[in-house]
Amino acid sequence: MKGRNLLLIAILAVISLVYLFPIYWTVVTSLKTSTEVFTRPPVFFPSQITLSNFFVSVDVFRAVSQTAVGSIPWMIDSTIIAVLATLISTFLIAAPAAYALVRFIRNVWLARLILFMTMIPEAVFVVPFFIIDAKLGLLNTWWGLILVYISFSAPFSTWLLMGFFNDVPKSVEEAAQIDGLSPYQIFYRVSLRLVTPGIIAAVILSFISCWNELLYALVITFSPFPSGSQTVPLFLTSFIIVEKSFNWGGLAAAGIFTMLPTMIMGIFAQRYLARGLTLGSVKG
Amino acid sequence: MHQGQTLKVGLVLASPIIVYFAAFFLYPLLNLLQNAFTSTSGSFTLANFQSMLSDPILSVSLSNTAYYFVGSVALEYSVGFVVAVILYAYTGRLKSVFRTIIFLPLMVSPVVIGLMWLLILNTNYGPLDYILSPFGLGTVNWLGSQSLAMPSLILANTWEYSPFVFLIIYAGLQTVPPHLYEAASVDGLSRFETFRYITLPSIRPSIVVAFLLNAIGVLKGFDLIYVLTNGGPGFSTYILSFYTYVVGFSFFETHYAAAIALLFLAIIGTFVFAMLRFTSVEEYLGLRRGKGE
Numbered sequence: 001m002k003g004r005n006l007l008l009i010a011i012l013a014v015i016s017l018v019y020l021f022p023i024y025w026t027v028v029t030s031l032k033t034s035t036e037v038f039t040r041p042p043v044f045f046p047s048q049i050t051l052s053n054f055f056v057s058v059d060v061f062r063a064v065s066q067t068a069v070g071s072i073p074w075m076i077d078s079t080i081i082a083v084l085a086t087l088i089s090t091f092l093i094a095a096p097a098a099y100a101l102v103r104f105i106r107n108v109w110l111a112r113l114i115l116f117m118t119m120i121p122e123a124v125f126v127v128p129f130f131i132i133d134a135k136l137g138l139l140n141t142w143w144g145l146i147l148v149y150i151s152f153s154a155p156f157s158t159w160l161l162m163g164f165f166n167d168v169p170k171s172v173e174e175a176a177q178i179d180g181l182s183p184y185q186i187f188y189r190v191s192l193r194l195v196t197p198g199i200i201a202a203v204i205l206s207f208i209s210c211w212n213e214l215l216y217a218l219v220i221t222f223s224p225f226p227s228g229s230q231t232v233p234l235f236l237t238s239f240i241i242v243e244k245s246f247n248w249g250g251l252a253a254a255g256i257f258t259m260l261p262t263m264i265m266g267i268f269a270q271r272y273l274a275r276g277l278t279l280g281s282v283k284g
Numbered sequence: 285m286h287q288g289q290t291l292k293v294g295l296v297l298a299s300p301i302i303v304y305f306a307a308f309f310l311y312p313l314l315n316l317l318q319n320a321f322t323s324t325s326g327s328f329t330l331a332n333f334q335s336m337l338s339d340p341i342l343s344v345s346l347s348n349t350a351y352y353f354v355g356s357v358a359l360e361y362s363v364g365f366v367v368a369v370i371l372y373a374y375t376g377r378l379k380s381v382f383r384t385i386i387f388l389p390l391m392v393s394p395v396v397i398g399l400m401w402l403l404i405l406n407t408n409y410g411p412l413d414y415i416l417s418p419f420g421l422g423t424v425n426w427l428g429s430q431s432l433a434m435p436s437l438i439l440a441n442t443w444e445y446s447p448f449v450f451l452i453i454y455a456g457l458q459t460v461p462p463h464l465y466e467a468a469s470v471d472g473l474s475r476f477e478t479f480r481y482i483t484l485p486s487i488r489p490s491i492v493v494a495f496l497l498n499a500i501g502v503l504k505g506f507d508l509i510y511v512l513t514n515g516g517p518g519f520s521t522y523i524l525s526f527y528t529y530v531v532g533f534s535f536f537e538t539h540y541a542a543a544i545a546l547l548f549l550a551i552i553g554t555f556v557f558a559m560l561r562f563t564s565v566e567e568y569l570g571l572r573r574g575k576g577e
Contacts, residue, residue, distance in 0.1 A: 008374040015367055016385040022400040022443060023388065025411060029403055042411045097301035104294025111571055112560070117309060119556055121504040123525035124545045127319065127532045128312035151308040158301065163570050183293045212393040214507045215525075219533055233395045233507075240399060240511060248403060255399040259392055266391035270384065277390065278452050279497060280570055 030054070030068075030252035037248050053249035054257060068253035074235040075258060081142055081231060082210035085149035090202050093150070094157035099187050101158070102165040103173075111162065117155035118279065122215045125151065130219050140223045145231070148220060149210045156209075157202040163280035164198030165191060201276035204269045208262045232258045316549075319542035332543035342544065344519045345527040348434065349503075352523050355438040356445070356502045361495065363442055364449025371450075372457040383454070389447050398511025401440040402427075405512075430520045433513050437521055440508055445501055449494045456490025457483070489568035496559050503552060524548050 028046060029037060030053050036043045054068045101110055129148045130139075138144030168191050176186045192199070214233040221230045239254050266273060295302075323329045336342055371382055389397070404412050405426040413423055426436040460483060468478045484491075506525045513521040515530065522530070528548060532541030559565050 005374060005376050008370060009376065009378065011370055012374060012378070012382045015370070016382055019386055019389060019443070019447070021411075022397070022404055023392070025404055026396075026400045038409050040409060041414045042409055044411070093300045093304050096297040100294040100297035104290050105298060108571065112566070115569070115571070116553070116556055119500045119552060121506075121525050121548065121552065123504075123506060123528040124549045124552070125312045125316070126529060127538055127541050127545060128315035130532070131315060131319075131538070132312070150304070151312075154301065154304050154308070166570065184296075187297065208391075212395070212507075214395055214510065215529060218510075219529075222533075233393065236395045236399065237511060240395075240402070248409075251399060252403060255396040259396045262393060263388075263391045267384070267388075270387060273390075274451055274455065277448065278455075278493065 026252045026255055029248055030256045032249055034247075034249055053247075053253040056247060056250040056253075068250060068257045071232065071235050071254060071258050074230060074232050075261070077142070077229060078211050078231040079261075081145050081149065081229070082207045084142070085146045085153055085210045086203055086206040088146070089150045089154040090157045090199065090206060093154045094161055094202065095192060095199070096187065097154075098158045098161035099165050099191060102162050114155050114159050114162070115279075118152075118159055120152075122152065122213075126215060126219055129216065133220055138220075140221050140229050142229050144220050145217060145229060148216045149213065153206040153210060157206055160202050160205075160276050160280055161195060161198050163275075164195040168194045197272055198275075200269065201272040204265060205273060205276045208266065211262055316542045316545055319539050320546050322539060324539060332540050335540065336543060336547065341519055341522065341527065345522040345524055348519075348521065349523040351434055352438065352505070352521075353499070353502055355435070356441045356505075357495070357499055359438060359442045360445045360498055360502070361449050364446040364451075364494070364498075365453050367446065368450045368453035368457060371454060386447050386450055389444050390451070392444075394444065394507035395511055397440065397444050398508050401436075401443075401508075401512060405436055405440075427513055428517055430517055433517060433521050437508060437512060440512060441502070441505065444508070445498060448501065449498050452490050452494040452497070453487065456487035460486040489564075492559075492563045492565050493568050496556075496563075496565050499555065500552075503555070524551070 028044070031049045031051070032043065032046045032053075033048050033050050036046050036048070056067055101107075101114070129151070133139050133144040133148065136144075138147065172194065173186050173190060176190045177183075181189065211231070212233060213231070214237065217231050217234045218237070221234060223230075236254060236258060239251060320332050321328060321330070323331060367386060371379065371386070374382075392400075404410050407413065407423055407425050407428070410426075412426070413421070416424070424432065426432050464482050464486065465478065468482050473481065504525065505523070506529065509515065509521055509523065509526050515522045515526050524544070525548070528541055528544050531537050531544055535541075
């Protein structure tokens with residue numbers, strides 16, 4: 001048994017190395033001096049470490065110089081957009097809808113529809129959403145993106161929360177009913193609190209997917225100038241387009257710097273996320 | 285509560301999602317249909333669908349999508365599956381450490397994953413060339429060659445998505461009741477027989493769900509292609525999602541883009557329908573057991 005486990009540890013160590021390597025390589029590149037970035041053979045363990053890559057200026061948007069650390073305004077925009085889209089879709093739309101679909105309007109076709117809506121690629125609706133935002137005058141604004149982000153985060157959170165509400169024992173709600181609570185009070189004061197782990201999972205996953213979203217952001221906040229509505233992926237892609245062949249240290253620094261908030265969030269919330277990422281098929 | 289009151293409460297609670305459904309699903313869908321079946325002057329036409337038949341970039345994008353789909357799902361699924369089985373077989377204390385490490389790629393934003401692989405796959409200074417140099421490959425132009433760009437994308441995508449398959453299969457393995465294994469060893473089944481006749485049938489739900497969600501994730505893919513190859517070189521990494529974007533927002537052919545988007549929706553719809561019809565995936569996702577019916 002002992003020998004078998006040692007062999008497995010060796011195999012798992014190699015597997016872990018493969019999954020860690022791209023992250024390691026990016027971190028190391030962000031800390032290298034420029035001479036060690038462009039060398040053959042590549043330097044796996046830098047002899048000298050520098051933070052200067054995080055402060056190197058790059059023309060990201062037309063005539064606007066930025067550093068990796070200068071992405072903070074974009075991170076703030078991303079945060080505001082992701083928080084508002086998440087709060088609206090989770091608490092205003094998904095939670096009451098999921099509760100209604102589990103307790104009051106049990107219909108397999110409605111559940112199927114919700115499931116299908118979570119599977120529609122962004123590219124399908126990118127043209128209509130652009131037209132709608134243009135008509136409403138919402139291009140290059142926060143609300144232009146928030147509305148569109150609700151489109152994917154609402155069905156996702158609804159589906160996820162349906163699974164959690166379904167696990168709430170009916171007896172708890174019946175007891176609350178005997179105590180004289182109205183159905184709305186039962187939803188708000190009893191059941192909603194009992195699905196807190198589901199709410200946490202929905203909120204975090206919705207936040208991360210809004211924060212990471214690229215296609216809609218490219219189309220709806222396409223302005224070549226910073227408009228106060230551009231999100232981190234847009235900052236990064238323009239950084240990449242400008243710097244692809246020259247400033248890898250800066251590029252890696254920008255990637256690492258902007259990845260930290262969601263990554264830290266994800267690692268801490270790991271146990272809540274498995275069920276959400278897998279549309280409820282993984283419990284616990 | 286009697287029947288009528290139940291329905292009323294349900295409708296009140298569901299009213300936001302009804303508004304959502306009208307505004308974010310029905311309206312865009314009607315908008316797509318309207319655009320796809322009209323010309324720029326607004327008159328009814330089937331021209332957008334006719335031009336699909338003679339569009340060489342569309343047919344390339346479709347065959348690339350098939351290539352990308354089959355390659356990514358096959359690789360991601362087998363890697364994720366094997367890693368899950370290996371971690372499950374290991375019973376030591378480092379289990380949760382390994383699990384967290386394999387979980388990490390799921391927490392990295394797709395654009396940053398693209399950036400990471402841009403650095404790794406670079407021809408002259410990238411580490412992959414160096415790691416493979418003992419095999420005598422020399423310098424390889426991973427992203428710049430017609431034949432290697434797609435495999436490189438699939439490689440990066442596998443790093444991103446195999447942990448997802450891993451997650452589902454690994455969770456499935458943990459639900460296999462231990463007494464089944466005890467019975468198997470009493471009956472003298474070999475390790476392979478145990479896996480084949482005990483483990484695999486027990487984790488059937490995870491096997492099906494992982495396939496569905498993996499496949500949908502691959503079909504949705506856009507970010508990695510945008511960052512790594514931007515469809516190139518030539519049209520060799522154009523897939524359906526990328527081509528829809530290009531037609532709509534580089535060619536500015538809104539009506540034609542709408543027609544392609546409908547084709548895309550039909551492909552997704554057919555795939556999901558087939559999965560629901562021919563597998564028990566609904567049951568495994570908790571649909572018949574709890575949600576609905």
